[in-house]
Amino acid sequence: MTTAAAxxxxxxxxxxxxxxxxxxxxxxxxWLLPLEVERWCADPDVADRTVLDRCRGPVLDIGCGPGRLVAALARLGRPTLGVDVSPVAVARTVGSGGSALCRSVFDRLPREGRWGTALLIDGNIGIGGDPRALLARVAELVATDGLLIAEAAPVDVDERTDVRVAGHDGTLGPPFPWARVGVRALLDHASATGWSHAVAWTSAGRSFVCLSRDGVRVSDPDARKARGSLAV
Known part of the structure; x- marks a missing residue:
């Protein structure tokens, strides 16, 4: 079973x-990892706004879910596209005023190589179960001076496994590959795939990293900056 089908x-x-x-x-x-469906379906919270404030240029939200970030950026007049493999997620995004396509990040996408910012929020660094493959793909999508803002796990972890979506009543979806990475592991994978100049911060118990390509420095005086190559 593919991740998209799951x-x-x-x-x-x-x-x-x-x-x-x-x-x-x-x-x-x-072992169960709770998924914050209610937060995903609500308006952006204080942690989300730290992400929105750092976006520049046209924004691609990878794994946009029900589209709270896409809709918020659209309300600000920012060119934004969400992509998600769930038709229901895409429908909710469009219904909330955003633009979205039902596709995998590994499918052909509009504006390849020209996005100003790509987002991997709400654990979406885990898409496909291979963070390095995902980071390399995102590098193909953003412009040479573009950014990637990714949310890391709030603990020091670097895990790849098969998972299933589980409901409260015990129902299970089919298995698919997934990954969880904390900030340290995310920076290691980013360095190996050509990303640089990390800025890391936390908000409301959530951890984020902003990365750039080709030596373009990330200017963020309010964030806790990564030192050295890409080591926090």
Missing amino acids: WRADPYTVALRTGRGPLFLRRPDG
Whole structure:
């Protein structure tokens, strides 16, 4: 089962239609990672706004979900496109006033090589279960002076595994590959795929990293900057 097919299956579809959880990612050993469906379906919170404030140029939101960031940027008059493999997520994004396509990040996308900012928020660095492959793909999508803003796990982890989407009633979607990386691991993978000049910050218990390409320095005096090559 591909990642795209898994995210089109219940119980994820049901949760997005209702805007309510609880919903989890379930590892083979039974460990559950809560998915914040209600937050995804609400307006951007204080942590989200730290991301929105750092966006520049046209924005590509990869794995946009129900589209709160896409819609918020659209309200600001910013050219923004969301991409998601879930038709229900795309429909919610469009319904909230944003633009979105039902595609994988690894499909052919509009404006390849010309996006000013790409977003991987809400754990989407895990898409495909291979952070380095994903980071290399995003490098193809942004302009040479473009940015990537990614959300890392709030703990020091570098994990690849198969997971299933699990509903509160015990229903399970099909397995698919996923990854979880903390800030340290994310910076290691970024360095290996040509990203540089990291700026890292936390807000409301969430951890973020802003990366650039080809030596373009990220200017962010209010954030905690990564020192050295890409080591926090």
